[in-house]
Amino acid sequence: MTIIFLLIGISLCVALTFLGAFLWAVRSGQYEDDYTPSVRVLFDDEATPDETA
Template identity: 55%
Template structure:
């Protein structure tokens, strides 16, 4: 039973170390993306809304 307490303590220490490392890397800008915003305008938008079809325009096109 005492092994469970030791393993639980070790796992909490390791988890805390990983959390501290993550917070430090975020604060230092490790995950900042400086490249994508500059080329974002080159990508097509996936959410293009189609204009509703007007019956008057369709009739003029077919004539």
């Protein structure tokens, strides 16, 4: 029975860690630009001078 309480405590700590990481990513602007990555694949990269030869 003791192991159940230990596992519940550990799982709560892991869940709170992931929640904290997610909130930190949201507050730091990680998810602000959701348009550019979806259309970036459609545009060609500009060739550098050494790639044109």
